[in-house]
Amino acid sequence: MGVLxxxxxxxxxxxxxxxxxxxxxxxxxxxxxxxGNADTLEDEFGLYGLSKTTMYIVGTIxxxxxxxxxxxxLLPIVEWPAAIGMGIMMLGAIYMHISVxxxxxxxxxxxxxxxxxxxxxxxxxxxxxxxxxx
Numbered sequence: 001m002g003v004l005x006x007x008x009x010x011x012x013x014x015x016x017x018x019x020x021x022x023x024x025x026x027x028x029x030x031x032x033x034x035x036g037n038a039d040t041l042e043d044e045f046g047l048y049g050l051s052k053t054t055m056y057i058v059g060t061i062x063x064x065x066x067x068x069x070x071x072x073x074l075l076p077i078v079e080w081p082a083a084i085g086m087g088i089m090m091l092g093a094i095y096m097h098i099s100v101x102x103x104x105x106x107x108x109x110x111x112x113x114x115x116x117x118x119x120x121x122x123x124x125x126x127x128x129x130x131x132x133x134x
Contacts (some may be wrong), residue, residue: 008123009073011116015086016066018113023059033109036100048096062089069120080121087117 022031027041038044045055068082093110 012069016069019066083117083120090114
């Protein structure tokens, strides 16, 4: 296993762990990253004009994508769909922060995760290399 493969695994675990931490363990906790002056995820989605149902849908999608990122360590075929899907979710998060006039810093985690999703896609996996050779 090369350095790039190890780096990619670390990135996938970092993104997935962060998403699960926010959406499962800390959804009701105060965070400096929340939009506006929201204290919880529900408050934040309310600030964006989104329903509690939408919050649950978004959270479910993000946690499922996080699980796919972890699965992609052993099942490379799900890597791109997971990274692209998570990247799209991060674009949505950045958009929502901008839409309420948040300072740039509140979008920083989503921006970092978006960049890391691009990195995941850019790092060639062994499966990609085999496909090119065939």
